[in-house]
Amino acid sequence: MSTASLFKWRHFLPEIILLNVRWYCCSSLSDRNLEAMLPERGMEVDHSTLNCWVLKYAPELDQRIRRHLKLTNASWRVDETSIKSKGVWKYLYRAVDAEGKTLDSMLSAKRDGKAGARFLHKVLRAQHTQTPRVINVDKHAADPVARATLKGDETMDKETELRQSMGTAPEPDSTTNQGGRTDC
DSSP, rough: OOOOHHTTOOOOHHHHHHHHHHHHHHSSSSSHHHHHHHHGGGGOHHHHHHHHHHHHHHHHHHHHHTTTTTOHHHHHHHHEEEEEEETEEEEEEEHHHOOEEEEEEEEEEEOOOOHHHHHHHHHHHHHTTTSSSSSEEETTTTTHHHHHHHTTTTSSOOEEEEEEEEOOOOOOOOTTTTSEEEOO
């Protein structure tokens, strides 16, 4: 999609829209925080407009910047943890490379082999990742099932080793803040 058609019929300059989407995605600022900040910069924008911008342009930004990300190294750590989201317990899957950089994350309703395979498939197919030499996981029964599924459909190389150990929770990288968003 061309840049001109992305911003057609918008009342603000593309630079303003992208700046606000970046601030929202890369910091712990909410849409209401941004709404309060913008009058200091001479603009009046409603928080619902900011939210619409984020919903429309954040996926497009993600798609366009993924190819420019630095390649990962060959050792990964994958972990699942349970979190409460909107009053419902869910499972957060997260993959981190050996340098502590977050590769990807996924929220799932279930913690089973199918969800683990879906997450690993998503990470392995990402443009900014290379085939890992080893993936460190915790001792959950679903991990070998996910590995067998991915090796069966040739998503994961046969040489990729899956190591199970107790408590290999990925350390938070330095770019994640308390708002759960990743700094750019």
